[in-house]
Amino acid sequence: MTSFLDSIGYGRWILHVLLLLPVVGVVPVLLGREAWAKWTALVVTLAEFVLSVGLWWSLIPGLGDMQLVTNAVWIREWGIAYRVGIDGISMVMVLLTTSLMPLSVLASWRYITSRERGFYALMLTLLTGLLGVFIALDMFLFYVFFEVMLIPMYFIIGVWGGTNRLYAAIKFFIYTMAGSLLMLVAIVALVWRVRAVTGQMSFSYSYLLEHASAAGAAAPWLFAAFALAFAIKVPIFPFHTWLPDAHVEAPTAGSVLLASVMLKIGTYGFLRFAVPFFPQVALSPAVSRLMVALAVIGIIYGALVALVQPDFKKLVAYSSVSHLGFVMLGIWGMTLQSVQGALMVMISHGFSTGALFLLIGMLYERRHTRLIADYGGLARVVPVFSLILTLVALSSIGLPGLNGFVGEFLVLLGSFAAYPWATGIATTGVIFAAAYLLWAIQRLIYNRLDDRENEHLRDLSFRELAVLVPLVVGIVWLGLYPRPVLTRMEPASRKFVEAVMPGSTPAATLGATAAIPGSGR
């Protein structure tokens, strides 16, 4: 495979093609007939996926550096350039995005019935924005993509959403915008600080990373700005309240992409920018205690609030708050295991929560309600749906053997050395996860079938199975054999851990922490 990719020069063009293709695809979507829009979008996103698959083999094994790097001047005077490249972490996130995109398009097939051209054009724009965020290596470019991603989502929620869509869309937009503007200020401030020390103005990620110590006394403020932007995106308690509203109002595809990919941009931002730029701040006792505390609060709080939601979509939204808490804990656990675990949670959450949103969307298309109380006893009527829902819920609960367990286990295992109490409390999240999801499952598919309207629901169609089966396969595969993914991410994770915790040689990072009594860092 590698030699085939080399022979077509894959590494040289793939990232640009991935970014450009969706934008180009917007033209036929907008100009073509209304009925063709979804077909065009499907073809483009599928092509995008097929093209991106090659990335799996295109990284040099064992190398944690950025690869497939391109550097083209954009605004020379300000040191802004079109710099893109990937490492193991961004490669996996890119694949997650490209694999979920065709499924989202398919999930919108019947759900979106008005202004289809606009919808699919926005979806494609969103795809470019999402991919750009993961592969940009220039802070200016990153910021541009960060905003590009925001605007289509705003319209997707605001135009095709539910009854309270405007409130949700504006809340989502202002929340995210407030964070990202602060981040822009921080980026510019960092660039100027670095210029003041080195005499060169550059928005280059690697250059800034190298000289980030120039931030000096401003570092805590800059970190705070970055952290706030990403904390809103993740979302970390107490910046999470946009999420349930946005999820409930968004159409299925919007919810899927929001949960599966966009939330990860927050945690990705912490991993890629906020922590590596300012490690002294991020790992200072006060900040790390605060972040770990917020992560644990998020885990428990999200789970408990999910427990009492009458609306299934809102329940899943709050469960996201809980799951993303694990990611934050893993990042601040700062061992190779916990960071790898955090990345695994990001991927598995993409699969299982994406699948949950797809499933509830399919139910909504049939019954036009998301209230759990309106269902019950569905297992008799729609067995295949119930089977998949149960499997996906179990993966979300973290049943070992399915994907959710791998990440959670690694996060907790890796964080335990540094934060035994916080990790111990976070582990109770597994109990609450079982409680809220099994209770919901019971009220949806078990119990007596007492609503006559539910008696004649159709089971999943071929198209719906085509959407779900890839996710189910991924859920089982990642649960039983996550090794290929883990080994591809490991060099980059190792580089992250070593970069932010200098002095921790690989052996020390992994082993010596085991011997340190759990006194907290």
Added chain:
Amino acid sequence: MHLTHMVWLAVALPVAGFLVNGALALWRPQAKTAVSVVGAGVLLAAFVVALGVFAGLSNDPSQAPVIVRLWSWLPVGRLKVDFAFQVDQLAAVMLLIVTGVSSLIHLFSIGYMREDPGYARYFSYLNLFVVFMLVLVLGSNFPVLFIGWEGVGLCSYLLIGFWFSDKVNADAGKKAFIMNRIGDFGFLVATFFIWRAFGNLDFAYVSEHAATTLAPGGAVVTAITLFLFLGCTGKSAQIPLYTWLPDAMAGPTPVSALIHAATMVTAGVYLVARTNVLFAMAPVSSAVVAGIGAVTALFAATIGLRQYDIKKVLAYSTVSQLGYMFLGAGTGAYASGIFHLATHAFFKALLFLGSGNVIHAMHQAYHATHSHEDAQDMRNMGGLRQYTPVTFWLMLIATLAIAGIPPFAGFFSKDEILAAAFARGADAPVYYVFYGMGVLAALLTAFYMARLMAMTFFGENRTGERERAHLHEAPWIMTGPLVVLGVLSVIGGAINLPPFIGGHAALEHWLEPVLEPGLRFSHLAMPTGSAEYVLVGAAVAIGVIGLWLGFRVTLGRSIPVARAAPPDRGFARVLSRKYYVDELYDALVVRPLVWLSRVVLWRGVDQRVVDGAAVNGAAVVSRLAGGGLRLLQTGQVGVYVVLFLVGAVWILRAVMR
């Protein structure tokens, strides 16, 4: 065939069964013959393979565990978790018990579930259960064991709620899963402690290095073992997490026999035996294990005295017997714990399947007359021995076994545990208390079993005039497996005959390679000579007295049918309501938690504070500010121009200065 191939084959067979039956359940639910052949066939084949594994291991002079690495599961830096199986003497015993008892129960299910519309689904779940149970006993490290550990919990959940249209059943399944999850929390934390201390999660590594890595009696090993034991209390239904098991009787009866008596619930005992060196190094934890075991044995036995549902009696009996196993394991007599696990698997599976036959007969009778009486209530039974004679004799054997009457299987295993507890009392007197509790529980066990037999099989029949004609013995496919279990309940004690009657403790010697690391830390001097005879004599006497009292008290007065029965009064009421523990948990944990989540966290913190005060508050402030500023926006061009001019002049002034 080589041992390694047999090991994975033993797991692969039920996997195949699960996949085939699962596919049939979705697309050909009526193909019951195919389902039966596949479902029971793979298990019988797996049992044969297990025999091969056992033979292979006993022919291996090195006695070293065989590790079968299938693939690398969670490799992260120094953490190397392989999906690997480990076959040693302990695993081989469990392998035999699991595949053997499962095969019998699969055969029984063919008859018991014949009429059920979910037949294929039932067998696919049952096959899946065996898969996870085998992963549990074969896993070579903590995470792989945990796959099985949670997997059996999942199957238990699915099978308890098998008839999910009834909310009670679905509730029971959910309760089982969540209570097990509380235990799993303990298991996970223990795993994290072990990783921090050892930097490795393999059983072999931990057993080998425990002595050099951990301080005996230290805080770390005590924490590890206590958290592990929390896991055991969930899975093996010990105080305080036992309440799910009686509710779990909502599932089909063969499921109760297989999962909730013979195999899954004993996983906790297996885990303690598996990590025996850690428990042996933590005397405090061991005492906790023994204490909880003894208290549970006694506590559950008292509840069993006053239950009317035949399966509920057996459920509390199971909780109680599991308590014995933990008493043994906590005492350091790990082999005795496993011994009792094995004999209990035989006689308790027999009791459950026997009760299944009884319920089957009762259900058929009520079904034939369209009556809606409770087919499981013993007050509606009575005198059944003439209608179901085979079941009666077999259940009588099991009753004698569980009551500890020689020479039946339960006598030897229970006696060993009590003797060990008594012996341990020499170094730690608290064990004398545990011993006393165990003896008392043995008395109660004999009593409630006699009560069960008396109410079910003796006296007048209370089923009803018309129904009586429809009471029949179950078909051979259901009685056949019972006969096998009956034979095992009689002769099962032979696997570990004590020296005082000429045996040489075969099981104990067989398990020695596995238990040796633990025995180095806590050697147990078993009583010999006259002390031993006194203990044995006392145990037998207790059993006989309990049985005699039970029959006498139960048959001494007339029993009203369930519909006409007056409610219990006084302490009997407390017992029949199970000490109100469920109500207590509901009031102390469940309701406050839901209230906290709904009222405080969601409506309070989320909607009022974060969203109401902070987020929408910011919006209100912005709106007020905008409302003030908009007064400047008059819409009159003239006003704008004046403002513009003023501004321009002001800037000019600033520039000119």
Added chain:
Amino acid sequence: MPENTFLGPSLALSAILFSLGVAGVLLRRNAIVLFMCVELMLNAVNLAFIALAQFHGAGGQIMVLFVMTVAAAEAAVGLAIILAIFRHTQSVDLQNINLLRG
């Protein structure tokens, strides 16, 4: 420096014209008149540019060309808007046009 530059008178005239324009914009309510006053101000600025261009090079003259272009465009758009407003309200009195009131 050339003797006869008319610089002083030119700038004075520019200032007068500009002030006239400002006064017109401030005081008149007829949109057309107001519009013409804006043009007057622009041309006052143009005059100042031309006058000063003698000393500061051709930049000022080029700027004038820009201003004239923009003014032409502005006139076209502005008059079109006024026409549209007139069609709508039958009046060009600015007092009555306050759609932008907040």
